[in-house]
Amino acid sequence: MHAEVEAGFEVVWRETLASSGFVGGRAVADFESQWAQYCGRGHAVGVANGTDAIELSLRALGIGEGDEVLVPANTFIATPAAVVAAGAIPRFVDVDEHTLLVTASLLDAAITPSTAAVIVVHLYGQLPDMDAIAAVVDRAGLALVEDAAQAHGATWRGRRAGAFGRAGCFSFYPGKNLGALGDGGAIVTDDAALAESIRSLANHGRAESSHFAHEVVGRNSRLDGLQAGLLSVKLARLDDWNGGRREAHRLYGLGLAGSTAVQVTVADGAESVFHLEVVRTRQRDAVAAGLERRGVATGIHYPIPCHRQVGFARWADGPLPVAERTAGEILSLPMYPHLTADGVTRVCSALAEVLQEIGGSNDG
Numbered sequence: 001m002h003a004e005v006e007a008g009f010e011v012v013w014r015e016t017l018a019s020s021g022f023v024g025g026r027a028v029a030d031f032e033s034q035w036a037q038y039c040g041r042g043h044a045v046g047v048a049n050g051t052d053a054i055e056l057s058l059r060a061l062g063i064g065e066g067d068e069v070l071v072p073a074n075t076f077i078a079t080p081a082a083v084v085a086a087g088a089i090p091r092f093v094d095v096d097e098h099t100l101l102v103t104a105s106l107l108d109a110a111i112t113p114s115t116a117a118v119i120v121v122h123l124y125g126q127l128p129d130m131d132a133i134a135a136v137v138d139r140a141g142l143a144l145v146e147d148a149a150q151a152h153g154a155t156w157r158g159r160r161a162g163a164f165g166r167a168g169c170f171s172f173y174p175g176k177n178l179g180a181l182g183d184g185g186a187i188v189t190d191d192a193a194l195a196e197s198i199r200s201l202a203n204h205g206r207a208e209s210s211h212f213a214h215e216v217v218g219r220n221s222r223l224d225g226l227q228a229g230l231l232s233v234k235l236a237r238l239d240d241w242n243g244g245r246r247e248a249h250r251l252y253g254l255g256l257a258g259s260t261a262v263q264v265t266v267a268d269g270a271e272s273v274f275h276l277e278v279v280r281t282r283q284r285d286a287v288a289a290g291l292e293r294r295g296v297a298t299g300i301h302y303p304i305p306c307h308r309q310v311g312f313a314r315w316a317d318g319p320l321p322v323a324e325r326t327a328g329e330i331l332s333l334p335m336y337p338h339l340t341a342d343g344v345t346r347v348c349s350a351l352a353e354v355l356q357e358i359g360g361s362n363d364g
């Protein structure tokens with residue numbers, strides 16, 4: 001990826017040195033407007049990372065002490081951690097058997113009088129049925145926040161991730177579909193007042209009008225000018241890179257036809273950007289070990305559902321059977337924009353060999 005954009009990076013580096021726009025500045029403002037436009041929203045606010053994007057969105061929405069926020073049990077730990085950092089209480093919701101995402105009906109059943117907000121996570125790069133979810137959340141009068149940290153450019157019925165909630169939260173951690181060369185994050189929203197209050201919270205609670213007036217207690221969560229400039233360079237390539245991931249996913253589909261390792265379902269209406277290529281398989285740990293022996297690296301996203309994490313035990317009120325069962329079955333295969341057809345074939349052959357070796361029949 002970076003070989004393709006190195007020349008652009010060098011220009012950004014020289015411009016950053018020349019302007020001394022190290023924190024905030026023009027490069028950040030430029031990237032923010034490009035990112036808002038890309039997501040189809042009126043405003044974007046750059047922050048230090050994706051976790052802060054979620055926390056600051058909740059705080060700016062007035063969600064804090066005593067408020068409960070619904071989050072999927074199957075997500076990266078940063079989602080509930082951001083809820084706790086905002087002073088609120090995470091309530092874990094089970095996920096759909098096929099997409100491994102929350103659904104409108106699971107959320108509906110989990111809403112109580114103490115619920116203040118719902119965080120939907122577009123895990124692995126795909127959105128759940130956002131029309132149905134928005135209807136449930138609106139009917140209950142709650143705030144919808146999107147954790148789109150794995151879904152840069154993904155769509156639900158043609159609308160991009162980040163375009164559905166009061167706030168759409170992104171991470172630009174290097175491994176994400178759009179990644180900086182360090183940490184970064186952003187919030188997109190159509191609500192100008194919300195954008196302004198997030199910007200203030202992220203910049204020591206400064207008022208827009210004055211560098212020295214602190215109207216609220218804020219903190220420091222800003223995007224570097226250098227990272228913003230690099231992100232602008234990479235944003236121009238994002239759709240092509242997501243296209244490379246989609247093609248790799250399609251090839252995996254062909255290569256895994258008839259296998260007992262089954263790809264996670266992409267819902268009709270969703271166009272995934274395949275941040276991860278996740279399959280479900282029995283004897284997952286043996287499969288991962290067998291692939292490792294054949295030189296194929298894998299990951300697990302995520303091996304322990306959030307409500308089973310020791311640090312979150314006090315908010316666990318399971319059981320959440322689907323999240324708990326599938327955590328033992330999911331395996332992330334190699335996935336990146338420049339993965340070749342030969343690469344996919346190699347992984348699929350190794351996987352077929354391993355499944356045969358451990359006695360799983362490979363003909364379904």
Ligand SMILES: *Cc1c(COP(=O)(O)O)cnc(C)c1O
Pocket residue numbers: 049050051052075076078079121123147149150170171172173183184185
């Ligand atoms: C990466 C990620 C985050 C956190 O982003 P950071 O930039 O690492 O703070 C939050 N939620 C999900 C689903 C993520 O994948």
